[in-house]
Amino acid sequence: MARKQVPEILQRQIVARSRLLRIEAVDLKFSNGVERQFERMQSSGRGAVMIVPFIDDEQIMLVREYAAGLHNYQLGFPKGLIDPGETPEEAALRELKEEIGYGARELIPLKSVTMAPQFFSATMHIFIARDLYPEKLEGDEPEPLEQVPWQLHKAEALLAQEDFTEARSIAALLMTLRKLQK
Structure with a gap:
Protein backbone atom coordinates (compact mmCIF):
# COMPACT_ATOMS: atom_id res chain seq x y z
CA MET A 1 0.00 0.00 0.00
CA ALA A 2 1.36 3.42 -0.95
CA ARG A 3 2.04 5.87 1.85
CA LYS A 4 -0.28 8.86 1.88
CA GLN A 5 1.27 12.29 1.76
CA VAL A 6 0.79 14.11 5.06
CA PRO A 7 -0.99 17.46 4.80
CA GLU A 8 1.04 20.66 4.51
CA ILE A 9 1.02 22.78 7.67
CA LEU A 10 0.03 26.30 6.68
CA GLN A 11 -0.02 27.85 10.15
CA ARG A 12 0.20 26.86 13.81
CA GLN A 13 -1.00 28.92 16.77
CA ILE A 14 -1.41 28.30 20.51
CA VAL A 15 -5.08 29.07 21.26
CA ALA A 16 -5.23 28.01 24.94
CA ARG A 17 -2.68 27.33 27.65
CA SER A 18 -2.76 26.10 31.22
CA ARG A 19 -0.17 24.97 33.71
CA LEU A 20 -0.26 21.46 32.21
CA LEU A 21 -1.71 21.77 28.70
CA ARG A 22 -1.31 23.71 25.48
CA ILE A 23 -3.94 23.60 22.74
CA GLU A 24 -2.68 24.37 19.26
CA ALA A 25 -4.77 25.30 16.19
CA VAL A 26 -3.19 23.88 13.03
CA ASP A 27 -4.23 25.03 9.56
CA LEU A 28 -3.64 22.24 7.06
CA LYS A 29 -3.78 21.78 3.29
CA PHE A 30 -4.41 18.20 2.14
CA SER A 31 -2.99 16.73 -1.07
CA ASN A 32 -6.41 17.10 -2.75
CA GLY A 33 -6.37 20.88 -2.06
CA VAL A 34 -8.88 20.83 0.81
CA GLU A 35 -7.93 23.10 3.73
CA ARG A 36 -9.03 22.47 7.33
CA GLN A 37 -8.17 23.65 10.82
CA PHE A 38 -7.56 21.03 13.50
CA GLU A 39 -7.00 21.57 17.20
CA ARG A 40 -4.61 19.34 19.08
CA MET A 41 -3.08 19.09 22.52
CA GLN A 42 0.65 19.66 22.43
CA SER A 43 2.65 17.21 24.49
CA SER A 44 5.83 17.91 26.38
CA GLY A 45 7.57 15.70 23.84
CA ARG A 46 8.97 13.52 26.62
CA GLY A 47 6.33 10.79 26.62
Whole structure:
Protein backbone atom coordinates (compact mmCIF):
# COMPACT_ATOMS: atom_id res chain seq x y z
CA MET A 1 0.00 0.00 0.00
CA ALA A 2 1.36 3.42 -0.95
CA ARG A 3 2.04 5.87 1.85
CA LYS A 4 -0.28 8.86 1.88
CA GLN A 5 1.27 12.29 1.76
CA VAL A 6 0.79 14.11 5.06
CA PRO A 7 -0.99 17.46 4.80
CA GLU A 8 1.04 20.66 4.51
CA ILE A 9 1.02 22.78 7.67
CA LEU A 10 0.03 26.30 6.68
CA GLN A 11 -0.02 27.85 10.15
CA ARG A 12 0.20 26.86 13.81
CA GLN A 13 -1.00 28.92 16.77
CA ILE A 14 -1.41 28.30 20.51
CA VAL A 15 -5.08 29.07 21.26
CA ALA A 16 -5.23 28.01 24.94
CA ARG A 17 -2.68 27.33 27.65
CA SER A 18 -2.76 26.10 31.22
CA ARG A 19 -0.17 24.97 33.71
CA LEU A 20 -0.26 21.46 32.21
CA LEU A 21 -1.71 21.77 28.70
CA ARG A 22 -1.31 23.71 25.48
CA ILE A 23 -3.94 23.60 22.74
CA GLU A 24 -2.68 24.37 19.26
CA ALA A 25 -4.77 25.30 16.19
CA VAL A 26 -3.19 23.88 13.03
CA ASP A 27 -4.23 25.03 9.56
CA LEU A 28 -3.64 22.24 7.06
CA LYS A 29 -3.78 21.78 3.29
CA PHE A 30 -4.41 18.20 2.14
CA SER A 31 -2.99 16.73 -1.07
CA ASN A 32 -6.41 17.10 -2.75
CA GLY A 33 -6.37 20.88 -2.06
CA VAL A 34 -8.88 20.83 0.81
CA GLU A 35 -7.93 23.10 3.73
CA ARG A 36 -9.03 22.47 7.33
CA GLN A 37 -8.17 23.65 10.82
CA PHE A 38 -7.56 21.03 13.50
CA GLU A 39 -7.00 21.57 17.20
CA ARG A 40 -4.61 19.34 19.08
CA MET A 41 -3.08 19.09 22.52
CA GLN A 42 0.65 19.66 22.43
CA SER A 43 2.65 17.21 24.49
CA SER A 44 5.83 17.91 26.38
CA GLY A 45 7.57 15.70 23.84
CA ARG A 46 8.97 13.52 26.62
CA GLY A 47 6.33 10.79 26.62
CA ALA A 48 5.27 8.55 29.45
CA VAL A 49 5.67 5.00 30.71
CA MET A 50 3.40 2.29 32.10
CA ILE A 51 4.68 -0.84 33.80
CA VAL A 52 3.10 -4.25 34.40
CA PRO A 53 5.08 -5.39 37.47
CA PHE A 54 5.25 -9.10 38.29
CA ILE A 55 5.58 -9.77 42.03
CA ASP A 56 6.12 -13.43 41.11
CA ASP A 57 5.19 -15.66 38.14
CA GLU A 58 1.48 -15.61 39.02
CA GLN A 59 0.88 -12.18 40.55
CA ILE A 60 0.97 -8.63 39.20
CA MET A 61 0.77 -5.37 41.12
CA LEU A 62 -1.71 -2.60 40.34
CA VAL A 63 -2.27 0.76 42.01
CA ARG A 64 -5.48 2.56 42.85
CA GLU A 65 -5.18 6.33 42.60
CA TYR A 66 -7.36 9.39 42.26
CA ALA A 67 -8.30 10.22 38.65
CA ALA A 68 -9.21 13.91 38.42
CA GLY A 69 -10.83 13.54 34.99
CA LEU A 70 -13.42 11.11 36.36
CA HIS A 71 -13.37 12.43 39.95
CA ASN A 72 -13.03 8.94 41.39
CA TYR A 73 -10.40 6.34 42.19
CA GLN A 74 -9.19 4.11 39.36
CA LEU A 75 -7.25 0.86 39.34
CA GLY A 76 -4.39 0.61 36.87
CA PHE A 77 -0.72 -0.06 36.40
CA PRO A 78 2.08 2.19 37.69
CA LYS A 79 2.74 4.98 35.23
CA GLY A 80 4.21 8.43 34.86
CA LEU A 81 5.91 11.02 32.69
CA ILE A 82 9.46 10.64 31.46
CA ASP A 83 11.60 13.28 33.16
CA PRO A 84 13.94 15.47 31.05
CA GLY A 85 17.10 13.52 30.23
CA GLU A 86 15.59 10.12 31.12
CA THR A 87 15.16 7.19 28.78
CA PRO A 88 11.83 5.36 28.87
CA GLU A 89 13.58 2.48 30.69
CA GLU A 90 14.99 4.79 33.36
CA ALA A 91 11.57 6.41 33.83
CA ALA A 92 9.91 2.98 34.18
CA LEU A 93 12.38 1.93 36.88
CA ARG A 94 11.91 5.23 38.74
CA GLU A 95 8.11 5.07 38.57
CA LEU A 96 8.12 1.53 39.99
CA LYS A 97 10.16 2.70 42.96
CA GLU A 98 7.94 5.75 43.50
CA GLU A 99 4.55 4.06 43.08
CA ILE A 100 4.97 0.51 44.44
CA GLY A 101 8.31 0.58 46.28
CA TYR A 102 10.13 -1.88 44.03
CA GLY A 103 12.94 -1.78 41.51
CA ALA A 104 13.23 -4.31 38.70
CA ARG A 105 16.22 -6.22 37.39
CA GLU A 106 14.42 -6.99 34.11
CA LEU A 107 12.32 -4.70 31.91
CA ILE A 108 10.67 -6.14 28.82
CA PRO A 109 9.33 -3.61 26.31
CA LEU A 110 5.81 -4.46 25.11
CA LYS A 111 4.78 -1.62 22.81
CA SER A 112 4.63 2.14 22.53
CA VAL A 113 1.04 3.33 22.23
CA THR A 114 -0.81 6.58 21.64
CA MET A 115 -4.14 7.80 22.93
CA ALA A 116 -6.57 9.62 20.63
CA PRO A 117 -3.81 10.49 18.10
CA GLN A 118 -6.20 12.79 16.22
CA PHE A 119 -5.99 15.15 19.20
CA PHE A 120 -2.91 14.22 21.28
CA SER A 121 0.73 13.78 20.30
CA ALA A 122 1.77 11.87 23.43
CA THR A 123 3.33 8.39 23.41
CA MET A 124 3.30 5.89 26.28
CA HIS A 125 5.93 3.14 26.45
CA ILE A 126 4.60 -0.03 28.07
CA PHE A 127 6.91 -2.48 29.86
CA ILE A 128 6.72 -5.71 31.81
CA ALA A 129 8.89 -5.63 34.95
CA ARG A 130 10.25 -8.85 36.48
CA ASP A 131 12.69 -9.86 39.19
CA LEU A 132 11.55 -7.12 41.56
CA TYR A 133 13.41 -6.06 44.70
CA PRO A 134 12.37 -3.62 47.45
CA GLU A 135 13.48 -0.03 46.83
CA LYS A 136 11.41 3.08 47.48
CA LEU A 137 11.72 6.60 46.09
CA GLU A 138 9.60 9.59 47.07
CA GLY A 139 6.95 10.24 44.42
CA ASP A 140 4.89 13.27 43.50
CA GLU A 141 1.47 11.85 44.38
CA PRO A 142 -0.58 13.91 46.86
CA GLU A 143 -1.46 10.77 48.87
CA PRO A 144 -0.07 7.24 49.13
CA LEU A 145 -1.24 4.97 46.32
CA GLU A 146 -3.13 1.83 47.26
CA GLN A 147 -1.21 -1.21 46.07
CA VAL A 148 -3.44 -4.00 44.76
CA PRO A 149 -1.85 -7.40 44.06
CA TRP A 150 -3.77 -9.43 41.47
CA GLN A 151 -3.52 -13.07 40.45
CA LEU A 152 -2.91 -13.20 36.69
CA HIS A 153 -5.25 -16.17 36.23
CA LYS A 154 -8.05 -13.82 37.40
CA ALA A 155 -7.51 -11.44 34.46
CA GLU A 156 -11.16 -11.74 33.35
CA ALA A 157 -12.27 -10.56 36.79
CA LEU A 158 -9.88 -7.61 36.53
CA LEU A 159 -11.37 -6.66 33.16
CA ALA A 160 -14.82 -6.75 34.82
CA GLN A 161 -13.76 -4.43 37.69
CA GLU A 162 -15.78 -1.20 37.65
CA ASP A 163 -12.69 0.87 38.44
CA PHE A 164 -10.36 -0.76 35.87
CA THR A 165 -11.37 1.34 32.86
CA GLU A 166 -8.29 3.07 31.50
CA ALA A 167 -7.75 1.89 27.92
CA ARG A 168 -3.95 1.90 28.24
CA SER A 169 -4.07 -0.32 31.34
CA ILE A 170 -6.46 -2.69 29.59
CA ALA A 171 -4.18 -2.78 26.53
CA ALA A 172 -1.15 -3.43 28.76
CA LEU A 173 -2.92 -6.33 30.47
CA LEU A 174 -4.03 -7.90 27.19
CA MET A 175 -0.58 -7.50 25.60
CA THR A 176 0.99 -9.07 28.70
CA LEU A 177 -1.38 -12.05 28.54
CA ARG A 178 -0.66 -12.45 24.83
CA LYS A 179 3.10 -12.31 25.38
CA LEU A 180 2.86 -14.97 28.11
CA GLN A 181 0.95 -17.29 25.77
CA LYS A 182 3.81 -17.28 23.24
